[in-house]
Amino acid sequence: MARDRLISRLLGYQSTFTLLVFVVLVAVFEIFTPGNTFLQQANLYSTARLAPDLGIVSLGVGILMICGEFDLSISSTIPAASFVFVQFLALGTPLWLDLVATLAVGVIIGLVNGVLVTRTRLPSFIITLGTMLFWKGLLYAASLQMPIGIRAWLKTGSWLESMFVAILGGALPVNVLWFVGIAVLLAAMLHFTKFGNWIFATGDNETAARAMGINTARVKVIVYIGVGVLAALVGLISCLRIESFTANQGVGTELRAVASAVVGGTSLTGGIGSVLGIFIGTLTIQIIDSGMILLGLPAFGIGTFIGAAVILFAVLNRYFSRWSTR
C-alpha cells in the first residue's frame, strides 16, 4: 500500500503519459526503420552518448521551470565554460583547479541570472535572453570564434577524461552514469526534501509561498546557480569529448532543453513537473532525432518534427491533466 503510494508519487501522472509516448515512439521507429536498425546496439550507443549532454542541462532547466522561471542563457554558459577550461589548461594549473574554475563559470552566470530576475522582477525569458547574448558576445570577442584544441596541454588518459568521457567496458559511456546519477540526486532533492517543496510552492503560487515565510528569491537564485553549474559541466564534458573548444558548442540547447521539459510534462507556468518526466522527455527528444535520421528524413526537417512534438505534448499534457483530475 505504502509502496504503491511511493510509486505513484514518483511517477506522477504526467510521467506515466510521457513514458507511454516514449514506448510507442520506440516501437514505431523500430517497425518503420529500414532493416529495423533502431534498437540495434550501434544506434542505442550513439543515442546514449548524446542524450546526457542534453539531459543534464534539461534537468536543471526543467526544475527551474517548475520553480516558475526560464533560463535561455545556457547555450552561452556551455561554450563559456569550455573556453575557460581551455584557458586554465593552457596556464598549466592542476586539473582539479581547472575543473573548479570551469564549474565556477556556471556559478557566476547562474548567480547573475538569479539576481537580475529576482531584483528586477522582469520576465526571466527576457532577462536570460539578454544574458545569453551578453556572454555570447564576450565569448566571441575573447575567442575570435577560433577553435582551440586541448591536446597541446592535456595528454590522453588523464583522470579528468576517465571521469567524464571514458567508455566503460567498451559499451557504456560514463556520461550516461553522470546523467542518471544527477537525475537520481535531483529527484531526491525535488520530491523528498523541504527545499523541493519550496521549489514547487514558489512555482505554483509565489504569493502563498512568501506568505508562508519561504524566501522565494533565495530559492530562485539557488536554482539558477544549479542550472549554471550543470550547463558548465556539460560544457566541460563536450569539450573533453570533441577534444577542443568551439564557439558554437551548445547552440540551440536552450530550446531543446525546454522542449525536453515540456514533453516530460513540465508546466510552462510553474508548479508542475517531475525529474522522471524530464528524464524521459530528454530521451524522447533524442530518439526523435536519431529515429528521423534512420528513417532517412532530411536532417533539416527534424526540427519541424521536434517543434510539432512540443506543441502536441503541451496540448496533450493539458488535456491529460484535466482528465485525471476529473
Added chain:
Amino acid sequence: MSEDNGHLVRMVGIDKYFGRVCALNGADFSVKHNEIVSLVGDNGAGKSTLIKILSGFHTADKGEIWFEGKKVHLGSPRDAKNLGIETVYQEQALAPHLSISRNVFMGREISGALGVMDGHRMHADSIATLEKLGLRVKDSRAMVEQLSGGQRQGVAIARVLYFKAKLVILDEPTIALSVKESQQVMDFMLQLKNQGISVIFITHNLFHAFQIAERFVVLARGEVLADVERSGTSVEHLSQLVITGRHEVK
C-alpha cells in the same frame, strides 16, 4: 501596566496614515481569550488596515499593542506569527497543484537530516488536524485544486490550528463561497474557538457574522463607531451603523 483584564490582545490609540490619507484615527480594538469577534464596516472604513497592523504587515504610526499582558512591537509578519497571531487569507495562501499535506506544512515542513521531509508524519498530522475541524479527507495527498472552496478554506485554517495559533484573523472568509460552503467555514471558526483559540473575522455579510460572533466592532472612516456584544444588537442595527456610518438619531 501589564494587566490584561482577560484580554488576549489590546490595540490602543492606533493611528495609521498612508501619505496624507488617514486610514485609522485613534482606534481601540481588543479581543478576549477564546472569543469570536467580527469586524464590520463599509469599504474604506479601515478594517483591513487594522488587521494588517495586527498581523505585522503594516506598522502603526501611533498607538500601542499589548499581547497576553505584554507590550509588543510587530515589525513583520514573522513577529506576529512567533506570538501566535496567524492570518487566513482566501485561496491566495494555497498552492493548487500541491497536496493537502504539502500545503498545510508549506514553509514549515517536518523534516530531518538534509531537509528530507517526513511524509508519513505530515500526512498523519494534517489528516488529524482537519478532523479536529470536522473536515474528513480521504487522502491528504490529493491536490488542493480538487477540493471545494469550503474545503480549501478548511485546509488554510488547519494550517493555523496545527501551528498553535492563539489568535486567528480571517479576512472575508466566506466571500465567493456557496451557502453550504460558507456554513462549513463558519463551523470551522466555531471549532477554532472550541480549541481555545480567539478569532477575528472581517465580513460584509452581517447574517454570517451574527451566526457565530460574540461581539461586533463597527469601523467607519478609520474610527471605532461601536463595540457591542451580540445581545445588545441585531443585524438591522449593525446594518444601519455600517450604512450610515454614524449612530442613529433617537
